[in-house]
Amino acid sequence: MDIQRCRGRVLIGKPGLDGHDRGAKIIARSLRDDGFEVIYTGIRRTPEEIALTAIQEDVDAVGLSVLSGAHNELFPEVLRALHQAKGGDIPVIGGGIIPREDIQHLKELGMYEIFTTGTPVQTILNTFREATERYRQKKHKIP
Amino acid sequence: MNDIDEIVKGIYLKEPRAIGRAISIIEDGDQRAGAILKQINAKSIQDSTIVGITGPIGTGKSTIINQLIAHYRTQGGRVGIVAIDPSSPVSGGALLGDRIRMMRHAMDKDVVIRSMATRGKQGGLCASAAAAVRIMICSGCNPVIIETVGVGQAEIDVVGLADITVLVLAPGAGDEIQVMKAGIIEIADIVVVNKAECPGADSLIMELENVLHQRNCAVCRVIAREAYGIENLATAIGKIDRERRKSGQFTGKRKQIRETEIIDCAIEMMRDEIRSRLQECPGNYTGDPRAIARKLIDDICVTELDMLKRKRPEVFS
Numbered sequence: 001m002d003i004q005r006c007r008g009r010v011l012i013g014k015p016g017l018d019g020h021d022r023g024a025k026i027i028a029r030s031l032r033d034d035g036f037e038v039i040y041t042g043i044r045r046t047p048e049e050i051a052l053t054a055i056q057e058d059v060d061a062v063g064l065s066v067l068s069g070a071h072n073e074l075f076p077e078v079l080r081a082l083h084q085a086k087g088g089d090i091p092v093i094g095g096g097i098i099p100r101e102d103i104q105h106l107k108e109l110g111m112y113e114i115f116t117t118g119t120p121v122q123t124i125l126n127t128f129r130e131a132t133e134r135y136r137q138k139k140h141k142i143p
Numbered sequence: 144m145n146d147i148d149e150i151v152k153g154i155y156l157k158e159p160r161a162i163g164r165a166i167s168i169i170e171d172g173d174q175r176a177g178a179i180l181k182q183i184n185a186k187s188i189q190d191s192t193i194v195g196i197t198g199p200i201g202t203g204k205s206t207i208i209n210q211l212i213a214h215y216r217t218q219g220g221r222v223g224i225v226a227i228d229p230s231s232p233v234s235g236g237a238l239l240g241d242r243i244r245m246m247r248h249a250m251d252k253d254v255v256i257r258s259m260a261t262r263g264k265q266g267g268l269c270a271s272a273a274a275a276v277r278i279m280i281c282s283g284c285n286p287v288i289i290e291t292v293g294v295g296q297a298e299i300d301v302v303g304l305a306d307i308t309v310l311v312l313a314p315g316a317g318d319e320i321q322v323m324k325a326g327i328i329e330i331a332d333i334v335v336v337n338k339a340e341c342p343g344a345d346s347l348i349m350e351l352e353n354v355l356h357q358r359n360c361a362v363c364r365v366i367a368r369e370a371y372g373i374e375n376l377a378t379a380i381g382k383i384d385r386e387r388r389k390s391g392q393f394t395g396k397r398k399q400i401r402e403t404e405i406i407d408c409a410i411e412m413m414r415d416e417i418r419s420r421l422q423e424c425p426g427n428y429t430g431d432p433r434a435i436a437r438k439l440i441d442d443i444c445v446t447e448l449d450m451l452k453r454k455r456p457e458v459f460s
Binding site: 041052055058086140 | 144145158159160162163164166167168171173174175230231233234235236237238239240242243246249250252255256257258260262
């Protein structure tokens with residue numbers, strides 16, 4: 001049997017105290033079905049835990065889900081922790097209940113993309129495809 | 144983190160970024176893989192112990208490893224874990240979820256965990272597992288633990304890669320006939336009965352002891368969630384390791400491990416070549432498959448010989 005090639009490795013995690021993980025799990029599964037290897041870290045992770053895991057697993061993108069309203073604190077913290085762990089080049093994609101007026105600010109801080117509730121899954125998958133493909137081109141020399 | 148020397152140096156300096164990147168390079172078939180593997184050959188490879196943890200789905204392999212990590216860390220060791228989960232044959236994707244049981248070690252720099260997907264390989268492992276183990280050993284990990292995918296009765300590839308193989312079972316999965324069947328149960332060095340507080344554990348242990356006592360295989364009673372029996376398990380692993388190093392069995396096993404890895408690599412390298420030659424000629428789709436396989440291999444050998452003759456004629460004169 002000819003197996004499909006994996007598209008890339010992504011980490012899906014939930015920083016902070018918010019335990020609503022339906023969204024994160026749906027994204028994790030959709031990414032799996034789209035050919036990604038998904039490292040799922042589960043809920044209630046600190047930004048440092050997420051960053052160090054992303055580095056150890058050498059992922060091509062990090063997806064964060066926050067529905068509690070703490071995104072303005074937690075997303076930048078993950079970016080900072082990644083940067084400190086020499087992984088500042090890894091694209092970080094955020095999602096959750098995020099007011100429109102926060103999005104521009106978060107992207108200026110370095111978030112690759114921010115998705116709000118109601119975004120079609122395919123849109124999210126396309127963004128992961130684009131982000132990981134770009135990252136893998138820099139990362140690898142494939143003959 | 145893209146320069147080969149920087150990565151190799153980083154592995155020895157225990158830098159997580161270098162270790163992670165090196166494993167990716169090998170796993171993804173990056174052309175720098177050979178150069179990296181060539182440079183990581185520490186004496187420490189002989190001194191470290193590779194433990195394989197295998198067993199059916201949901202018996203508690205990850206949870207046991209989580210506790211084993213804690214045990215080895217209190218003794219001051221640096222631990223490596225290669226945790227393997229299956230790739231989807233349909234999409235090529237995978238959900239790598241073993242790590243979620245080990246998140247309490249996420250901040251510990253001396254616990255190196257790598258989740259890997261099988262990427263089409265059968266038998267419970269992935270093709271790059273052996274290389275990942277070696278990279279971890281070179282970064283100072285001892286022991287390195289390999290967690291296989293949830294296996295059935297006969298996925299025994301891990302035995303070809305680990306010094307010591309631990310089979311994890313849990314009560315409630317069949318009658319005594321199950322432990323009498325051939326397969327993985329015959330080649331495990333230690334059998335763990337996890338969830339030992341659950342009904343059926345005592346009879347499972349009794350049946351296992353009946354089957355296993357002839358070949359001196361330890362049965363460990365464990366409740367992984369509560370860390371019960373973990374020290375016993377670690378002691379049993381250590382005892383086997385010491386005995387085998389003393390008797391010379393360890394060296395023999397390592398030779399075997401090396402053979403397995405080389406043969407696997409060779410077959411992997413040939414696969415694409417064989418496939419493209421096979422698809423070239425429509426005649427290959429009729430007749431005896433065995434004879435056609437022979438012919439394809441012969442063809443490849445002849446081509447290689449011709450190439451060598453052209454490149455280095457002095458060898459043949």
